[in-house]
Amino acid sequence: MCLAMGAAVAKADADVSTNGLELIPEGHSLWSESMLWDKDIVVRAGLGYKDNVALSPSTAQGSGFFASGLDLTIFRVPLDGPEVNFSITGDDQRYWRAPDGIKGEDLWLASARVQKYIGGEWQGGTEVRYVYVDQVLAELLLNGGIHPVQAKGNMLGVRPYIRRDFDTNLWLQFEAPITREWWQEPLDSDWKYGLQMILGSHYAQHSEFAITFGEFYIPQDHWLARDRDGNELAGKTLAVWRQVFELKWEHEWDLKRRWASTTRAGFNSDSDNGGGYFNYDRYYLSQELRFRTKDWEIKGSAGVSYYDFPVQTIGAPSGPTFNLTTVDFTVRAERRLYKSLKLFASFDHEQALSNDPSSEYKANVIMGGGSWEF
Numbered sequence: 001m002c003l004a005m006g007a008a009v010a011k012a013d014a015d016v017s018t019n020g021l022e023l024i025p026e027g028h029s030l031w032s033e034s035m036l037w038d039k040d041i042v043v044r045a046g047l048g049y050k051d052n053v054a055l056s057p058s059t060a061q062g063s064g065f066f067a068s069g070l071d072l073t074i075f076r077v078p079l080d081g082p083e084v085n086f087s088i089t090g091d092d093q094r095y096w097r098a099p100d101g102i103k104g105e106d107l108w109l110a111s112a113r114v115q116k117y118i119g120g121e122w123q124g125g126t127e128v129r130y131v132y133v134d135q136v137l138a139e140l141l142l143n144g145g146i147h148p149v150q151a152k153g154n155m156l157g158v159r160p161y162i163r164r165d166f167d168t169n170l171w172l173q174f175e176a177p178i179t180r181e182w183w184q185e186p187l188d189s190d191w192k193y194g195l196q197m198i199l200g201s202h203y204a205q206h207s208e209f210a211i212t213f214g215e216f217y218i219p220q221d222h223w224l225a226r227d228r229d230g231n232e233l234a235g236k237t238l239a240v241w242r243q244v245f246e247l248k249w250e251h252e253w254d255l256k257r258r259w260a261s262t263t264r265a266g267f268n269s270d271s272d273n274g275g276g277y278f279n280y281d282r283y284y285l286s287q288e289l290r291f292r293t294k295d296w297e298i299k300g301s302a303g304v305s306y307y308d309f310p311v312q313t314i315g316a317p318s319g320p321t322f323n324l325t326t327v328d329f330t331v332r333a334e335r336r337l338y339k340s341l342k343l344f345a346s347f348d349h350e351q352a353l354s355n356d357p358s359s360e361y362k363a364n365v366i367m368g369g370g371s372w373e374f
Contacts, residue, residue, distance in 0.1 A: 036079060042071040046344070046369015048093075054100040055136050055148035055350075055361040061099035067367060068092050082116040083125075090132075102150060106134040124162045131155040138326070138352060138361070140278070141186060142223050144230055144312055145359050146324050146352075153183035157192075173198040189221040196244075206252040206260075214244040225274030229317045239273045262288040276311040283308075295336040302329045314356045324354040340373035 045068045052060035069091040076084035090108030108131070115125025137151045157179035165171045179192040193216065200210035219239040224232040246266035253259040264286045272278040286303035309322040332346040351362035 036077045038075060038077070040071070040073045040373065042371055042373045044069045044071075044344075044369060044371035046367050048365060048367030048369075050095075050363060050365045052361060052363035053095060053102050053136065054150075055138060055352075055363055056100070057358055057360045060361075060363075061097075063095040063097040063099050065093045065095045065104075067094075067369065078115075078117065082114050085111075085113045087111050102136065104134070105136065106132065108132040121165050122162070123165075124160075126161070127159045129155075129157045129159070138359075139187060140280075142188070144277070145322060145356055146307065146354075147359055148361060149186055151183065151187060153181060153187065153189075155179055155181045169202045171200050171202070173200070188223045190218055193217045204251075206250075206257065208248075208250045210248045212244065212246040212248070212266075216242040216244070218242060225272060226277040227275035228277060228311055229275075230277050230312070233274050236274065238278065240278060241271045243269045258292055260290045260292075279311050280307050280309045282306065297334045298332070300331045303327070320355055322354070322356055322359075324352060324356075324359055327351045327353070334371075342371045342373075344369060344371065 045066070047064065048067055049062060049064045051062035053063055054061065070088065072088045074084075074086045076082070088108070088110045090106065092104065092106050094104045095102060110130045111127060112129075113125060113127040115123055117123045132154055134152045135150075136148055138146050138148050139151060140146050141149070157177060159175055159177040161173055161175040163171060163173040175194075175196040175198070177192070177194045177196065180189075181192070182189045194214055196212060196214035198210055198212045200208055202208050217239065218241075220237055223238040224234070225236045225238045226232055244266065245268075246264060249261075249263040251261055253261070264284070266284050268282040268284075270278065270280050270282075282305055284303065284305040286301065288299065288301040290300075291298045303326075305326045307324040307326075312322045313319040314322050327350075329349045330346065332344060334342050334344040336342050345368040346366070348365040349362070350364075352360050354360050
């Protein structure tokens with residue numbers, strides 16, 4: 001992928017050596033529109049094995065799979081106008097055994113973003129995003145608890161934002177995202193309306209610290225609100241208020257930019273419009289470390305989340321309140337063989353621990369393959 005090109009428009013006065021001709025005619029831009037656009041395309045394929053395709057708590061069934069994927073990026077360098085970025089990225093897995101009737105999984109994302117600098121300190125923009133999901137995921141269900149389901153759905157969202165950069169290397173961004181989600185049963189479709197503020201600091205080159213605050217309103221299409229004991233409240237559609245808070249730290253540790261890390265720590269809190277049956281607090285922490293040279297890139301990441309339901313109980317209303325902890329670990333190594341041809345290998349571990357045995361599971365995925373960039 002080509003780097004953004006910087007340019008200075010040169011002018012030359014006519015003289016004897018140029019026979020009276022200007023090197024660059026007056027009023028003619030050095031950069032044509034076609035020179036401001038660039039693209040990057042990566043295709044990949046590989047083979048792998050997942051030992052618990054359905055994320056089952058007790059009867060794990062594994063299968064080998066064939067995986068393929070695509071990353072496409074088209075962008076416009078903002079030398080004389082807006083910055084434009086369009087991307088499509090996705091992966092498809094086809095299982096050989098179709099355990100529990102699951103033949104494959106897909107996750108695809110398309111995004112279009114336009115932003116423009118307003119003076120030297122302000123910039124505004126809008127991002128439109130579409131996501132297609134067909135995956136086995138652990139989700140909150142209507143009858144309570146977080147359980148694995150084959151989630152199939154589409155999401156379409158728009159995120160307008162405005163940002164102000166300060167002389168002190170601080171920046172402040174306001175966002176107003178709106179998302180529409182369509183899900184097949186057993187999940188329910190919904191809207192998400194949000195307001196979000198991000199305060200960040202570029203404290204060093206390629207290093208940044210940011211704090212995010214947000215509030216979201218999420219009304220469901222069909223699910224009904226429930227009282228404290230889990231009984232449906234007739235005629236009252238479920239709606240949730242969600243508060244989000246996150247600290248994010250990105251740092252590059254050496255001048256050659258070989259070592260880099262990203263740390264996230266956050267808190268989410270959901271409050272429903274019923275008796276609090278769907279209320280929960282989530283605490284999470286994740287760490288990613290990357291090492292990169294001309295021919296190698298190695299990434300490792302680990303994360304943990306804790307879900308605490310203060311009202312919802314396990315079994316009878318007098319039972320203990322529900323809680324869940326998820327743990328994930330990933331390592332990936334990539335080696336350049338020739339120009340844009342690379343080989344990669346990865347390992348993923350995912351596990352859920354809970355005081356409700358039906359919500360527990362663990363799964364491991366190992367995969368290897370190759371990619372080509374052009």
